Amino acid sequence: QVQLVESGGGLVQPGGSLRLSCAASGSIFSINAMGWYRQAPGKQRELVATIASRGSTNYADSVKGRFTISRDNAKNTVYLQMNSLKPEDTAVYYCNADLVDLVVGHAMDYWGKGTLVTVSS
Numbered sequence: 001q002v003q004l005v006e007s008g009g010g011l012v013q014p015g016g017s018l019r020l021s022c023a024a025s026g027s028i029f030s031i032n033a034m035g036w037y038r039q040a041p042g043k044q045r046e047l048v049a050t051i052a053s054r055g056s057t058n059y060a061d062s063v064k065g066r067f068t069i070s071r072d073n074a075k076n077t078v079y080l081q082m083n084s085l086k087p088e089d090t091a092v093y094y095c096n097a098d099l100v101d102l103v104v105g106h107a108m109d110y111w112g113k114g115t116l117v118t119v120s121s
Contacts, residue, residue, distance in 0.1 A: 001103075002026035002110050004095045009115030016119070017083045022095030022112055024076040029100040032107060034071055034078040038091035038117075045094070049080060063089075085119045092116050 008020040024031060035050035049059045049069035057069055068081040078095065095112035 002028060002099065002101050004097055004110055004112035006093065006095045006112045006115040009093060009117045011118045011120065012085055013121050014085060014087060014119055016085050017081070018085065018117060020080040020082070020093055020095075020115060020117075022078045022097075024097050024099065024110070027102040028076060029102045031073070031076060032098040032100075034098070035096045036069065036078070036080045037094045037096055038089075039094070039114075040088075040091040043091075048093070050096075051078065082117070085117075087119050090117060090119045 003026055004022055004024050006020060006022045008018060012018050033050055033052050036048040037045050038048050039045040047060055048063055049057065049067055051057045051069045051071050059067065066084045071078045092114040094114045097110050098107055099110060100107050
């Protein structure tokens, strides 16, 4: 079965940095887009950043200039470098991948369980 596992979350002070990682594993044929979403307490889940298979990226306005998404296709891994963190960045961050599972045979969205990022002094 396909699984996405996030890592790198934690507690950081305002202005600090964190790097999140998400590794996909299982019966994967190919991975199309990958991305990061977040959900703050009492709010809806929102898109943070996405990256296509060929490297094109898209960011939410709230994180432009501060966050950088990247991927290592050989490792089936996506990263999110977060700099100049603000308290409003506090949320559970979820990894997402649009991929083809060999067992399923067509592209579907898969989600990780999330990793908590807390920005507080």
